[in-house]
Each structure stands twice: as C-alpha cells, then as structure tokens.
Amino acid sequence: MAEENQNGKNGNRVGLLERVKAGVKEDVQSLKSDLPVKAKEQIEGLKDPTKTQVFTSIFRHKHDDTPRNRALGVLSNVFLHLHPAKINRDAVRYSYTWGMGGITFYLFIVLTFTGVLLMFYYHPSKVQAFRDVLYLEHDVPFGKLLRNMHRWAAHLMVIAVWLHMFRVFLTGSYKKPREFNWNVGVILLVLTLLLSFTGYLLPDDQLGFWAVTVGTNMARATPLLGHEGPFGKMLGMTPYNDVRFGLLGGSIVDANALLRSYIWHCIGIPIVASIFMIVHFWRVRKDGGISGPAPVMLASEVKEPKK
Amino acid sequence: MDWRQLWEIVSAPDNVPIVGLIPLLIFYIYLAWKQAKANDELIAELETNPAMAKTHHRKSWPFRPGWQKEIHVWPFLLRIEFLAAMIVSIILMVWSITLSAPLEEPSNPNLTMNPAKAPWYFLGLQEMLVYFDPWIAGVVMPTLIIIGLMAIPYIDTNPLGSGYYTWKQRKFSIGTFLFGFIILWVAMIIIGTFIRGPGWQWFWPGQTWDHNRLIYEVNRDLPDLFGITSNLAKGIFGAIVVGGYYLLGGFVVHALFRRYNPKDYKRMSLLQYSIMMFFLLTMVGLPAKMLLRLLWHIKYVWITPWFNV
C-alpha cells in the first residue's frame, strides 16, 4: 500500500480513510477497556477521600488518631492554633475557669453575625430607624428572632465579662506575669460596656433615647471639658463645644447622635475590641497559658526579693 | 402588697438579665468558695506537716502518680468548647423565642420617661447621682473605677494565691474586691433596677409606684450645721473635712493594715501603699457619704464656687 500511495491520488484518500477507521476502532476499544478500570479506580479513590488532591491540599496532614496528628490538627489550623497542642490536665476543668472568657468571645461572634444581618435592614436616620425596627419585628422573616438574639446576647456578654473578671480576680490570675493581660482585659470590659451602650440608642425609641440622654447628660458635668462641670466655664465651654457636643454631634440627642452611635457601634468599637481581643488571647499563651489550677504555695516558701 | 407592680418590674424584659445575674453570682461564689475551702485545708495541712509538703502534688483535686500531666487540646479541650458553645446557643435561642426585646414608643424629646433609667449595667452610677453631683458620679467615678482596676496587679504584691482559689492567703484583697464588686456595683444596680421608681424615689418591692408622690426632704449642707455662712469659710471648712477624712482614715487604715497584713505592708513601696490608700479610702467614702445623706440629710460636705462634693 505504501508504494501505491506515493503515486496515485486515490491511494492517498483510501489510506486516510483506513487510518481513521482504525483509529476510531482503537478509541472505542480503549473506552471499552479503560473506562471500567478508571471508573473502578475513581470509586476506589472516593472510598478514602482523604487521599484526594483536593483534600490533601486543604488538610496538611493525616488524621488517623496518633498523638502527632492530634497535635498537628490544632497547630496547623489558623483558628485552632490559638491553642497550644497540649495543656495541663486540670486546666480543662470547668470549675476552675468557669469558661467565661471563652463564652464571652463566643457571644461576641454571635453578636457580630446577628449584627451584620440586622445591618441589612437598618438605616441610621431619624426618619427610618424606628420604622426599620418595626419592619424587622413584624415583616422580616425571623426578624424578631434576630433582633431578640442580638439584644439578649449583648446582655449575656456583659454578664459573662463580669463573671470572667470575677474569676480572674479570685484565682489571682492577674499576678505576675499576667499584669499586662489584666489591663488589656479592663480595656475589653470598658469596650464591651460601650458597645452595649451605643447600641441602646439605635432603635430610636423612648427607652434608648432617654437612657442615652441620661447617660450623656453626665458628660456636661465633665471637669474642665463639660460646660456644667467644674472649671468648664472658665475654659470657655458652652453646650456647643464641650465633650458632650463631640459625643452627640450636637447639643441634643438627635440625628447626628444616632449616626455617631451607629458608626461607633457597628464599626469603630468592634474593630478596636477585635484588636484588643487578639492581643488578649496572644498574651494568655505567651504568659504561659491559663494560670492554674496551680499547686498551692505556702507562706514559708515565699522568697522575698532583695530590696 | 402590690404583686402586679412587682411582677411588672421583675418581668420587664430588660430587667431579666439582672434577675438572672443574682442566682448566677450566688452559684459562682459558692463554686469559688468550695474550692477555696479545699485549698485552704490542704495548705493548713501542708504547713503543719513539712514532710508531706515535700512530696505532695499540692492540689486539692485528686491526682494519681501514673497520670500524664498534660493532655491533648484535641479532643479534650475542643470538645468542651464545642459543648459550651452549643449550650450557650440553646439558652440564647430559647430566651429569644420566649422573650421579646423591648420596643417603646418612638423617641420623643418632649415626653420625658419617668423614671428615665440608664441601661441596667450603668444603674450603679445613676444611683450614685442621688448622693453625688454628676461630675463625680458620671465622670470621676467611672474613671477611678477603670484606673483602680488597672492598678490592682501593681499594688497587690502578695505572691501567694496565684493560680488557685484561696481565702486565707488573700483575705484583704479578696475582701476589698468583694466589697467593691458586690456591694458598690451589683447591689447598687439591684437598687437602681428594683427599688427606684418615678422621680428616682425609693419604692420597696411590691409598693405601688405613685407618680404623684412628693417627698419633702430638707437637705442641709455640712457647713450649715456648724453655722458657717461665708463662702470662703465654707470652702476652707470643706477642704479641711475632706482632707481630714483622707488623713484620719488613712491613719486608721495604716494602723490596721500594719498589724493585720505585716508582710504585705513590708513589701509595698511608698507609691504602692499610697495608691492603695487612696483607692481604698475613696471606695469607703461612697457608703460614708450615703450614710451622711440618709441619716442626717446632708447634701454637700464641701462647697466651693466651682464644684461641690
């Protein structure tokens, strides 16, 4: 056939046809023979998804239950690596930490989540704010539940922070080397209260309005910086330039106060609080993990530092 | 006994957190006290028995020699965290389904709420407005509370009781903290929530809120009792009284502290000691001023053209 093809035009054409035929046949044959094999391989592979490329690209190590993998599971995860791989066996006892720091943090996350959802329905303006809350209460699917959860989680967070501080005090966990972290904690306490307080005004109802009025009226009396405070007048403070004016964006609780509240509540304070929380958690680990339950110390063992 | 009034106050949605806070606090104080007691007993035992102190693991919780000291975070800690998150979520869900957040009429600057109350966690400060001018109750006190809290680790030099519950080794600091937290903060909040009614007047639980009640209380200033009339004399007199309180009070505290806390006293530097004195006396000053008001109807102690205390 080879010689013929070299001379005749027809020969060429016949050869091509033959070759295509043969090729197609081969393809069909390969489909018949390879597909089942590959399908089998595929199914076999699915039986152990941990070996797939997608899986191994996400999870960087094996998960069979060995001490090494238990440690890696915590260390190679960006969220879990806040934790060390191993901790003191007593430190997981609920009765020591009461879990209140962790619960506070969890509530902060719940509040962020429900808060963002609330923001989809809320306009911080005098015309709309109250109506938006009514709309949430009556028309938005699960809107009432959403608002309730945000409200009660906020109250719970305040309680949880207090209890957390209380247990940190009672266990003497602010002592060396944790002095600094206690201070970070105090700032977090203040920020938590401010978060709650700035949120109070947002429904723009009587309750929030008067609570914030009562609260900010005290700012009038700030020494030096308030127009009714000691020495305020001497420094030229008036209702139109003192700290209260700065807080409210006006001399009364009105549209500007609502907007300022909103921005502090939804952007300003959450960001600052998040930063302090990161520092707080970081320091818990750097200071050697949870302070206890430590072995008790006797008075006779105290080494008095030389003066 | 007006049960309806009582129920209205207790069941107001925003008051529920405080109603919940009280049993929570009682439970956690009990939990802490139980552990402190166990530790204190162990400490007492080890102190009388030096041989035992050498070998004992020093914890009031059982510990077997064969046990590993450390355990894996996964799963032993993470499962607890997960469980806690679940429980909190369930509580929050049930609470949110059964109880609705309050929503009053739209805000109206022309219609004063009576009583107009701050959010519950600030009611302690609002209660202080009865006894102090706003610049003290609203500005100076919160500032001092924050600074005071921050100062704690730097003035409490006692090395004992770090990382375990104890009472005997830290009587003074724990007592002071309980006084500040439970009496001056939580109790004031409870009064502000449950007792204060219209016009911020005192209504016992179950007493009907009478919006027209007026109390004719003639409040006097301390200088008046002494017949001092000139402004200058009032200013000087007040300064002497307040200064005298800090000096005399400081002396009394010094006498007691030196005797009952000799070790802490020896350890503390002059700066630490004075800061502690200042905060302690200021703290005790609150109930002192409250008593002056409640028993003798005294409004101000120190009157100046610029501020009154």
Ligand code: HEM
């Ligand atoms: C938004 C508020 C806060 C969050 C989310 C938070 C979170 C946490 C967490 C998760 C821990 C680990 C141990 C535990 O759960 O108890 C912790 C420890 C600690 N916190 Fe906070 N905290 C907050 C506020 C505070 C406050 C108000 C204070 C004190 C004034 C404080 C002081 C400390 C200290 C000293 C530790 C180390 C305790 C130890 O080693 O035993 N924190 N915090």
